[in-house]
Amino acid sequence: MADLGIASGIESVADEGTGQAAMVGRRQNRGALTMRVGILGAGAIGGFYTAHLVRAGADVQVLARNATLDAVRRNGLLLESDQGQICVRPNAVSDKAADLGAVDILIVAVKGQDTAGALAHVKPMLSDSTRLLSLQNGFAGLEIMEKVVGADRVLSGITYVPATVLAPGRIRHTGRVTRTVFGPYTPDAENGQGAALAELMQVAGLDVSYMDEPLPAIWSKFVMLAPFHSVSALTRAPLGHWIDCAETQGVYRAAMAEVVAVAKARGVALPPDLVERHMAFTLTQADRRTRASMLDDLEQGRPTELEATIGWLVRAARQHSVPVPIHDLAYALLKPMADGRAVLGV
Ligand SMILES: NC(=O)C1=CN([C@@H]2O[C@H](COP(=O)(O)OP(=O)(O)OC[C@H]3O[C@@H](n4cnc5c(N)ncnc54)[C@H](OP(=O)(O)O)[C@@H]3O)[C@@H](O)[C@H]2O)C=CC1
Ligand SMILES: CC(C)(CO)C(=O)C(=O)O
Incomplete structure (x- = not known):
């Protein structure tokens, strides 16, 4: 069956993981843990990835705001699920991109209507090789990212992770699905960082595939x-x-x-x-x-x-x-x- 990223649940990694996800591990088996991952928006999805990536040992830099910023600074970030709790303190949390500095990949996890406003403030987190990874639903955010940074800097993806913010800095993951798929928005966006991040997420135990053509x-x-x-x-x-x-x-x-x-x-x-x-x-x-x-x-x-x-x-x-x-x-x-x-x- 073609792997189109249909939600499969973490327990079915073994079924689907023989395809592109396994290839990622062969191509990119060094350096993933040393990459700097930025998270733009520490709500349900941004918080979910922050918790798993920090727990896996990644250098995670979080751009948050308002009550979420205060809560994560004070108490760290708490992810609850049927499998237990993960409480982490990311390497850095700020509402100023300049406090965080350049990252290898910036995961865009704000709501669609906040995309343009949020991207206006992220310049200090972008180097020439930084890729922006959209895990937003739909295509509207991608169209904005393409305009703001150029299609060749964008990785496009989706996640089936169902998550809810219970309180600022406190996220609930409902059930077991962690299925996430991403890849270069256009072929010239490929620079190895996406595959390295996919490997890092797999190390974190998540059901992730990196694809050359993620659009379908x-x-x-x-x-x-x-x-x-x-x-x-x-x-x-x-x-x-x-x-x-x-x-x-x-x-x-x-x-x-x-x-x-x-x-x-x-x-x-x-x-x-x-x-x-x-x-x-x-x-x-x-x-x-x-x-x-x-x-x-x-x-x-x-x-x-x-x-x-x-x-x-x-x-x-x-x-x-x-x-x-x-x-x-x-x-x-x-x-x-x-x-x-x-x-x-x-
Ligand atoms: N929740 C889910 O189950 C799933 C969601 N998605 C998609 O993921 C994307 C994110 O959704 P979700 O995580 O639910 O959204 P949330 O509203 O839970 O989180 C978004 C976060 O981004 C913050 N934010 C917005 N603008 C900025 C900014 N300029 N600087 C810093 N932080 C900012 C918000 O802060 P504040 O609270 O202050 O506004 C909020 O904490 C959406 O496109 C959604 O469709 C995809 C799969 C599943
Ligand atoms: C359907 C769901 C919960 C993820 O599978 C989602 O993407 C959303 O509600 O935004």
């Missing part, structure tokens, strides 16, 4: 992500509350077919059974407590990533005259809350 894997996740966010945000419930309802499940499946149609119109070839593979994973393997990150944002009254994910899809569909009625509806119904105004109660 990013689309593959987007096929479930935009529907998962739409359904979760509109039902306002974690997976287990809606997946067994036949009507809701039908909407989820049909919405995935909409994203496949947009990918096809943009010339991206995806496996014909992709929707059914996502369905099977969602029904039999995904942790039922899984919450869409957009659900957390809505419940906390925070701005959501609507424009960067569902909004991006709706606009792309329109450009190609592909009907996406489920996402059109989700976009229209979620737009009034997209900037977090719901918290004001008006």
